[in-house]
Amino acid sequence: MPLPAPLTENQVYHCCPEDKLDFITTEDLPDLERPYGQDRVLRALEFGAGIQAEGFNLFVLGPSGAGKHELVERFLSLHAARQPVPPDWCHVYNFQFSDRPNALKLPAGEGRQFKKDMNDLAEELRTAIPAAFESEEYQARLQELQEEMAKRQHQGLFEIQEEANRNNIAMITTPAGFTFAPMRKGEVIDPEEYKNFSDEEKQLVESKVEELQKKLQQTIQQIPRMRKEVRERVHALNEEMVQLTLGGPIGELREKWSHLPDIVDYLDAVREDVVEHAEAFQDSDNGPPVGLLARYKVNLLVDNAETVGAPVIYEDLPNHQHLAGQIEHRARQGNLYTDFTLIRGGSMHRASGGYLIIDARRVLTQPMAWESLKRILSSGEIRIESLERLYGLVSTVSLQPEPIPVSVKVVLLGDRMLYYLLSHYDPDFLDLFKVEADFEDDLDRNDGCYELYARMIATMARALKMRPLERSAVARLIEHASRLAADQRKLTAHDRVLRDILSEADHWAGQAGADTVEASHLQQAIDEREYRASRVRERSREQISRGVVMIATTGEEVAQVNGLSLLRLGASMFGQPTRITATARPGKGQVVDIEREAKLGGPIHSKAVMILSRFLASRYAGDGELSLSASLAFEQSYGGVEGDSASVAETCVLLSAISRVPLKQSFAVTGSMNQHGEVQAVGGVNEKIEGFFDVCKEAGDISGQGALLPASNVEHLMLRADVRQAIAEDRFRIYPVSDINEAIELLTGLEPGEPDSNGEFPENSFNRRVAERLEKFAEASKKRDENGETNNSGGKDRD
Amino acid sequence: MTDAPTTQADPGTSTGRVLVLLDGSRMSYAALRAAAEIAASTGAEVLGVFVEELNQLRSAGYGFAREVGASSGVSRPFDPAGVEQRMQRLADQARRALAGAVAPHGGRHSLSVARGHVIDEVLALAGPGDLLVLGRVGWSFGPGARLGSTAKGLVYRSPGKVLLWCEKHSLPQGRVVVFLNDHVDANSRAIQAAAEVSRRSNRPVTFLMGADSSVLSKDLKGVARDLGVQESELRVRSLPSTDPVTVAGILRQERAVQLVLSRDCALLQEPNAERLLVALNLPVTVTP
Numbered sequence A: 001m002p003l004p005a006p007l008t009e010n011q012v013y014h015c016c017p018e019d020k021l022d023f024i025t026t027e028d029l030p031d032l033e034r035p036y037g038q039d040r041v042l043r044a045l046e047f048g049a050g051i052q053a054e055g056f057n058l059f060v061l062g063p064s065g066a067g068k069h070e071l072v073e074r075f076l077s078l079h080a081a082r083q084p085v086p087p088d089w090c091h092v093y094n095f096q097f098s099d100r101p102n103a104l105k106l107p108a109g110e111g112r113q114f115k116k117d118m119n120d121l122a123e124e125l126r127t128a129i130p131a132a133f134e135s136e137e138y139q140a141r142l143q144e145l146q147e148e149m150a151k152r153q154h155q156g157l158f159e160i161q162e163e164a165n166r167n168n169i170a171m172i173t174t175p176a177g178f179t180f181a182p183m184r185k186g187e188v189i190d191p192e193e194y195k196n197f198s199d200e201e202k203q204l205v206e207s208k209v210e211e212l213q214k215k216l217q218q219t220i221q222q223i224p225r226m227r228k229e230v231r232e233r234v235h236a237l238n239e240e241m242v243q244l245t246l247g248g249p250i251g252e253l254r255e256k257w258s259h260l261p262d263i264v265d266y267l268d269a270v271r272e273d274v275v276e277h278a279e280a281f282q283d284s285d286n287g288p289p290v291g292l293l294a295r296y297k298v299n300l301l302v303d304n305a306e307t308v309g310a311p312v313i314y315e316d317l318p319n320h321q322h323l324a325g326q327i328e329h330r331a332r333q334g335n336l337y338t339d340f341t342l343i344r345g346g347s348m349h350r351a352s353g354g355y356l357i358i359d360a361r362r363v364l365t366q367p368m369a370w371e372s373l374k375r376i377l378s379s380g381e382i383r384i385e386s387l388e389r390l391y392g393l394v395s396t397v398s399l400q401p402e403p404i405p406v407s408v409k410v411v412l413l414g415d416r417m418l419y420y421l422l423s424h425y426d427p428d429f430l431d432l433f434k435v436e437a438d439f440e441d442d443l444d445r446n447d448g449c450y451e452l453y454a455r456m457i458a459t460m461a462r463a464l465k466m467r468p469l470e471r472s473a474v475a476r477l478i479e480h481a482s483r484l485a486a487d488q489r490k491l492t493a494h495d496r497v498l499r500d501i502l503s504e505a506d507h508w509a510g511q512a513g514a515d516t517v518e519a520s521h522l523q524q525a526i527d528e529r530e531y532r533a534s535r536v537r538e539r540s541r542e543q544i545s546r547g548v549v550m551i552a553t554t555g556e557e558v559a560q561v562n563g564l565s566l567l568r569l570g571a572s573m574f575g576q577p578t579r580i581t582a583t584a585r586p587g588k589g590q591v592v593d594i595e596r597e598a599k600l601g602g603p604i605h606s607k608a609v610m611i612l613s614r615f616l617a618s619r620y621a622g623d624g625e626l627s628l629s630a631s632l633a634f635e636q637s638y639g640g641v642e643g644d645s646a647s648v649a650e651t652c653v654l655l656s657a658i659s660r661v662p663l664k665q666s667f668a669v670t671g672s673m674n675q676h677g678e679v680q681a682v683g684g685v686n687e688k689i690e691g692f693f694d695v696c697k698e699a700g701d702i703s704g705q706g707a708l709l710p711a712s713n714v715e716h717l718m719l720r721a722d723v724r725q726a727i728a729e730d731r732f733r734i735y736p737v738s739d740i741n742e743a744i745e746l747l748t749g750l751e752p753g754e755p756d757s758n759g760e761f762p763e764n765s766f767n768r769r770v771a772e773r774l775e776k777f778a779e780a781s782k783k784r785d786e787n788g789e790t791n792n793s794g795g796k797d798r799d
Numbered sequence B: 001m002t003d004a005p006t007t008q009a010d011p012g013t014s015t016g017r018v019l020v021l022l023d024g025s026r027m028s029y030a031a032l033r034a035a036a037e038i039a040a041s042t043g044a045e046v047l048g049v050f051v052e053e054l055n056q057l058r059s060a061g062y063g064f065a066r067e068v069g070a071s072s073g074v075s076r077p078f079d080p081a082g083v084e085q086r087m088q089r090l091a092d093q094a095r096r097a098l099a100g101a102v103a104p105h106g107g108r109h110s111l112s113v114a115r116g117h118v119i120d121e122v123l124a125l126a127g128p129g130d131l132l133v134l135g136r137v138g139w140s141f142g143p144g145a146r147l148g149s150t151a152k153g154l155v156y157r158s159p160g161k162v163l164l165w166c167e168k169h170s171l172p173q174g175r176v177v178v179f180l181n182d183h184v185d186a187n188s189r190a191i192q193a194a195a196e197v198s199r200r201s202n203r204p205v206t207f208l209m210g211a212d213s214s215v216l217s218k219d220l221k222g223v224a225r226d227l228g229v230q231e232s233e234l235r236v237r238s239l240p241s242t243d244p245v246t247v248a249g250i251l252r253q254e255r256a257v258q259l260v261l262s263r264d265c266a267l268l269q270e271p272n273a274e275r276l277l278v279a280l281n282l283p284v285t286v287t288p
Helices: A041-048 A067-079 A110-134 A136-166 A199-256 A261-276 A288-293 A320-324 A347-351 A362-364 A369-379 A414-425 A449-463 A471-485 A495-511 A519-532 A533-543 A604-621 A647-659 A685-699 A709-715 A723-728 A740-748 A766-790 B028-044 B054-060 B080-105 B118-125 B147-157 B186-200 B215-224 B244-253 B272-279
Strands: A057-063 A086-094 A102-106 A167-173 A177-184 A299-302 A311-313 A330-333 A336-338 A353-358 A408-413 A435-438 A440-443 A490-492 A556-558 A558-571 A572-586 A590-593 A630-632 A661-666 A667-669 A705-710 A732-737 B017-024 B047-054 B066-069 B075-077 B109-116 B130-135 B161-165 B175-182 B205-210 B234-239 B254-262 B283-285
Touching: A041 A057, A041 A408, A041 A435, A041 A709, A057 A414, A057 B186, A067 A177, A067 A311, A067 A353, A086 A766, A102 A110, A102 A261, A102 A336, A102 A440, A110 A261, A110 A288, A110 B175, A136 A167, A136 A199, A136 A740, A136 B244, A167 A199, A167 B017, A167 B054, A177 A199, A177 B054, A199 A261, A199 B066, A199 B186, A288 A630, A299 A533, A311 A347, A320 A347, A320 A369, A320 A685, A347 A519, A353 B175, A362 A369, A369 A604, A369 A661, A414 A661, A435 B017, A435 B234, A440 A449, A449 A471, A471 A490, A471 A495, A471 A519, A495 A519, A533 B130, A558 A647, A558 A685, A572 A647, A572 A685, A572 A766, A590 A604, A604 A766, A630 A723, A647 A661, A647 A667, A647 A740, A647 A766, A647 B147, A661 A740, A667 A685, A685 A705, A685 A732, A705 A709, A705 A740, A709 A732, A732 A740, B017 B028, B017 B080, B017 B118, B028 B047, B028 B080, B028 B130, B028 B161, B028 B186, B047 B054, B047 B118, B054 B080, B075 B234, B080 B109, B109 B118, B118 B147, B130 B147, B147 B161, B175 B186, B186 B205, B186 B244, B186 B283, B234 B244, B244 B254, B244 B272
Parallel strands: A057 A408, A057 A435, A311 A353, A353 A408, A558 A667, A590 A630, A667 A705, A705 A732, B017 B047, B017 B130, B047 B109, B130 B161, B175 B205, B175 B254, B205 B234, B254 B283
Antiparallel strands: A086 A102, A086 A299, A167 A177, A177 B066, A330 A336, A440 A490, A556 A661, A558 A572, A572 A630, B066 B075, B161 B283
């Protein structure tokens, strides 16, 4: 088997050809109209924004910082501009049920006018109605009425008094009422004198007094009824005056708003209410009570007077109140008080007829907000209810405003995990968010992409109001975008990272006093970012260089190999070598994964070790039994191991332990392996190789060291300049391996050997040595088993 | 029967007393408060007058006498002992109220309790220099009655000025309105009374001239000036008619807080007087 050739400098890095960039600085490039490479999202948005059917709300999923918000807002703004402006909504007083304010719909922009009209009307009521009550006409009529009623009230009393006087009987007023007594010349006769009256006279007087008393009683008892009648007639007069006064202004408003029957009905209700409360307007000194006039106000909840097209609202804090609106309270003398003017609309109100953009994570973390959002979307109407009431915490008198119908397209922005979790756990979610708009993480890198990607960078740079980038800087950024995508054939689409690098490069260009951002400034930005995140990495390397963590980069060792591990810390990650060791002795086909036994290994790592174990058995034990008891360990690893990227290294070290053939320590190995010994791709190859390169460099000169990586990972390489330099000078070699035999040969210098038709490996081949050693293990095991059976000690491995 | 004065009189400060008619009714106590304030500002003595109505006492002497409640219409026994007790109680109340009303101002006061006919007893006590203050209605025909029979009698027969009091919300910029006619002396008396009220309450004055009045307004202004009313605080308006509704309307426009008029003027001639007082709800000073 021919050994793979080490990779060349060009294979480990995909340079951006500057001749593909036809501009001097990014100023020469026009803005991108459509986001580059996000066709799937755009088609989903176009579909979701356009479809009218219910439940077709959108969930835009992608990693945070991918620029979801900007893209969605820009797209929807353009889309919404072509759509009709939705109506205005307002709440008005409900004269029938004061705790249930009515909702009125008006064409866009007319809400303001209606509000002004009602304010003007209230102002007019404040002056016109008291003026009507002050008028000569009203006063004269009231006077007449009062006189007439007073006359009627007193008529009975006067008549009785007259009758009494005619019969020479005085009607005397006392502090508590009236009494009757015989009189002469206007004076009550002395009772002593009365005794001299004849019996007939006395009887006459007394019967008359009794009669008068009865009449008086009847008359007095009628007074309350008469008073009630007066009140009713005064009220009728007041109503008449108010009707006359209101006739003009209300009539004008009815005419003006005749195209809206609901408004006309409301105006009629206002008129009836004013008439009903006519007396309250009579106080010309203080004017009508403020509370009464406040009833005729208009609470303009949604004002689309200045909206162009359909609204596109982004709710920054999507809590229950901000979404569905709330009913505020005022404290008055220690009591909480509210009325329909204190109803506040939410973003769902404002976005009705248009689009509402919400961050999914935020809405999910606000109490009740997610449930409220779903309820509104399901019911198609907004019912304002305070959170306190929903939870039953507060029992103050509140309002139940008439629900407002809503037709809003909600666009949730969130990461993929959130989308999949909601899909799985929330049964309503997929009914309400049927359109999935999935962001691309990476864009294809091909000859046609350079211009568009450069324009995308130019657009970003202009949006950031930064210095223009020179062509070389754009080329460097494109290369870095490939590195960020960890793929020579891809470019990252991660908006935030690119913006951050651009901003930082602009900063360094400013520090250097440059007018444009050059490649060196961009490189400085990348290096500075690396440096800022390098504290842990440097401490880790220092441990290796000081020998605290043992890593050999020269010589050969049996049962010891340099694996490559990847450490992820926040947004940054780095690779470093890890010593993997193995032991082998006779046993019952058991490979002990020490990491797993110590509960430091993850399930994928365990799986990889099992695959390795089965690979050994199938390759070397054939039809027989694999009599091996082996162990594998990541030395000086205390933080847990996960992934299968070490399985090539583990196989090699285990085979070295079995065969006692030493492995070159100048190589580090990464790659996963299947049961047939084929090497498979792994992640983080750039960081791993650079990590080993740095360790080698710190250990002394780079000279002949290198790394083995899966051949399928070659196109993921975008290595650092110093690594590329060492490769160019043949001081550092990277071998792409596709089979475990290639790795064995590179690490041992021995030919692995292919089995012949009998399954025998060639003499002196590495595999032959392994097979022979395993046979010895098998014999040793057999012998022990026989002894064990003789001694009844069973076939247990005593390790 | 007259109680002794509680404080020494200062004869130099006042020309006459303030007589206030007390009958225990709510309006009479309101009149008492007004009288006490006037007396405080002029330094006059307040003489409360409580008359035990002879007619009531006699009525109670009849075995068949009953009292019919003014509001309830319920008939109750009406006997002399009860009436005597009631009168005694009312007189005591009047005495306490008088002392209470005058005490804050520190003036002199006394209460005259007499038995007889109210008008006769008051006229017997009142002199030409005295101001008689009384509620517009007493224990009259209950609510709605605007001018009691006693008030009517005293307005026309009192030797001095009569102030018919009624409770009225005080307007901040209210004016004292004087109704004037062709009688020079009567006008002069009315203006003098108005000037006193104006000085006392620090309010501007309006002269209301009858439509057919031949009195020149500049003459009136001269009189007022002589009495210390500043010209800037004086306004003259002519009255198109003496119809009570018209008068009431003008008084409202002027934000009148008190009306001053002579007893001879057309406004106080029946039946206008009753109608006017029905239309108005403000204190009225009637000068001789």
